[in-house]
Amino acid sequence: xxxxxxxxxxxxxxxxxxxxxxxxxxxxxxxxxxxxxxxxxxxxxxxxxxxxxxxxxxxxxxxxxxxxxxxxxxxxxxxxxxxxxxxxxxxxxxxxxxxxxxxxxxxxxxxxxxxxxxxxxxxxxxxxxxxxxxxxxxxxxxxxxxxxxxxxxxxxxxxxxxxxxxxxxxx
Numbered sequence: 001x002x003x004x005x006x007x008x009x010x011x012x013x014x015x016x017x018x019x020x021x022x023x024x025x026x027x028x029x030x031x032x033x034x035x036x037x038x039x040x041x042x043x044x045x046x047x048x049x050x051x052x053x054x055x056x057x058x059x060x061x062x063x064x065x066x067x068x069x070x071x072x073x074x075x076x077x078x079x080x081x082x083x084x085x086x087x088x089x090x091x092x093x094x095x096x097x098x099x100x101x102x103x104x105x106x107x108x109x110x111x112x113x114x115x116x117x118x119x120x121x122x123x124x125x126x127x128x129x130x131x132x133x134x135x136x137x138x139x140x141x142x143x144x145x146x147x148x149x150x151x152x153x154x155x156x157x158x159x160x161x162x163x164x165x166x167x168x169x170x171x
Contacts, residue, residue, distance in 0.1 A: 002063050007033050007040065010061045013075075013131055014042040017059060020133050021140070026057075039063060046144060049151060053082040057140070062122065073127045075136075077107075077143050081117040083155045092164040093117070096157045100150055103171055106142065109150065117154060119147050 002010070011032060018028045021044045028044040031037055042059040049055055062074035085093060090111075097109045097117075107121030121143055125131060153170055156162030 002033070002039050006063075011040045013061070013073075014040050014059060016131055016133075017136060018042055018044075020131070020137055024137065024140075049082070049148075055079065055082075055147075057143070069127065071127050072124050075123040075125060075131075076120055077123060077140065078118060078120040079147060081119070081151060081154060083117070083158055085111065085115045085117060085158050086160055087115075089158055089160050090115075093154070093158050095164055096154065096167050099168055099171060100154070104150075105146060106139075107146065109154070117158065119143075119150075 021028045026044045031041045044057045046055045058078045109119045157167045
């Protein structure tokens with residue numbers, strides 16, 4: 001659990017970010033720390049994908065002991081792709097994600113403990129400065145662009161509609 005002071009700082013920063021994202025037309029909700037949620041999280045809806053499934057971005061500060069970083073704070077941007085990983089295609093999916101990670105300009109894609117496919121990026125910001133609006137907005141827009149670039153390709157392999165060699169040739 002983070003300290004009350006750290007919680008207040010994270011909540012304030014995420015509140016500013018919520019306003020920036022609202023200006024882009026994204027609906028956002030700041031979930032404050034509670035017994036069930038150990039730290040504040042900003043959840044932002046960025047509209048549906050090509051199949052109409054909702055797409056959400058989650059923003060949270062990576063809790064790091066302040067003794068380890070003097071001037072940085074780390075803000076994680078995270079999303080889950082809303083398609084089910086077919087167990088028969090796990091190995092092909094892992095190979096595809098590894099290759100995408102080698103080519104991806106920022107962040108990484110992976111498979112979590114629940115076999116959900118995720119995309120995440122860690123944004124480094126100055127610890128004692130507010131979030132730079134232009135910088136974070138451009139970062140979020142690039143994150144969404146890259147997410148969209150690989151989404152249908154990943155879905156094709158995850159569901160068995162596209163074989164691995166075809167998908168790799170498309171990268």
